[in-house]
Each structure stands twice: as C-alpha cells, then as structure tokens.
Amino acid sequence: METIIVHASFHAGHRQPGYLGKCRFIHGHTWRGTVQVSTERFPRDAHEMSIDFGDLKDIMKRLDHRLLVTADDEMLRLPDVCEPEGIVVLPGRGPSVEAVADYVWSEVVAVIQRRFPECGLTYDIAVTIHETDHNTFVVERQAMV
Numbered sequence: 001m002e003t004i005i006v007h008a009s010f011h012a013g014h015r016q017p018g019y020l021g022k023c024r025f026i027h028g029h030t031w032r033g034t035v036q037v038s039t040e041r042f043p044r045d046a047h048e049m050s051i052d053f054g055d056l057k058d059i060m061k062r063l064d065h066r067l068l069v070t071a072d073d074e075m076l077r078l079p080d081v082c083e084p085e086g087i088v089v090l091p092g093r094g095p096s097v098e099a100v101a102d103y104v105w106s107e108v109v110a111v112i113q114r115r116f117p118e119c120g121l122t123y124d125i126a127v128t129i130h131e132t133d134h135n136t137f138v139v140e141r142q143a144m145v
C-alpha cells in the first residue's frame with residue numbers, strides 16, 4: 001500500500017443562514033486541511049511521479065481568501081453584494097465544515113481522474129478539515145478511478 005499526504009491551510013469566511021446560533025453571522029476561520037490518498041500502487045508518469053502534491057494542495061488553496069456559500073444563499077451570490085470571483089459555491093444546503101470536506105474529497109477524485117484516467121484502481125481518500133483548533137471533520141471514502 002502507498003500513501004500520499006498533503007497539508008494546507010486557507011483563510012475563508014462563511015455563514016449558516018437560518019442557524020439558531022452565532023454561526024448564522026458571517027465570520028471567518030483559518031481552516032487547516034489534510035488530504036490522504038492511498039492505493040496499492042500509484043500509477044507513475046515519465047518522471048516516476050504519481051499524484052502531484054501541488055495539485056492536491058491547490059484544491060484547498062483555491063478556497064483561500066474566499067467566501068464559502070451554497071447555492072441557496074442567493075443574497076451573498078448577488079454580484080453587487082460579493083464579487084463573484086471572491087466566492088466558492090459548495091454543494092449542499094450550508095457551507096459547513098462537512099460541506100468543505102465533501103467538496104475537497106470530490107475535487108481529489110477529479111484530480112486523480114485527470115492525472116490517471118480509467119486505471120480502474122481503488123483509492124482510499126481521507127480528507128480532514130479543521131475549522132478551528134478544536135473542531136474537526138473527517139470524511140473517508142473509497143473511489144474507483
């Protein structure tokens with residue numbers, strides 16, 4: 001079994017519209033993330049490299065200095081309210097740490113698909129997102145690419 005692990009951090013804001021607590025107000029975090037990808041043996045390119053560490057870090061770096069929203073937050077998606085290039089629309093009903101982890105997980109699968117398409121390998125992909133020093137969410141799933 002082989003494993004690739006990358007760490008990245010990013011500053012991003014969000015809010016939970018309708019939530020009965022302080023998280024309904026726009027606020028920010030310095031999020032920290034770890035992506036861990038394992039498979040029996042990674043495919044290699046002509047440089048004997050597998051998945052580029054930078055490609056995995058870039059998934060999280062693309063969230064840096066952005067406002068994380070979901071499609072139903074129509075107010076923050078108005079161009080007169082937030083510059084469109086300053087927001088990232090996450091899937092789901094709220095930009096929770098769970099939604100951030102799901103987003104990163106899906107993007108990891110997309111990176112593997114672009115790098116080594118249709119190899120039919122099973123990858124164990126774990127994404128750990130620390131919203132704060134004390135609040136962490138982990139998603140671990142398999143993907144066949």
Ligand SMILES: [Zn+2]
Pocket residue numbers: 014023027028029131
């Ligand atoms: Zn928060």
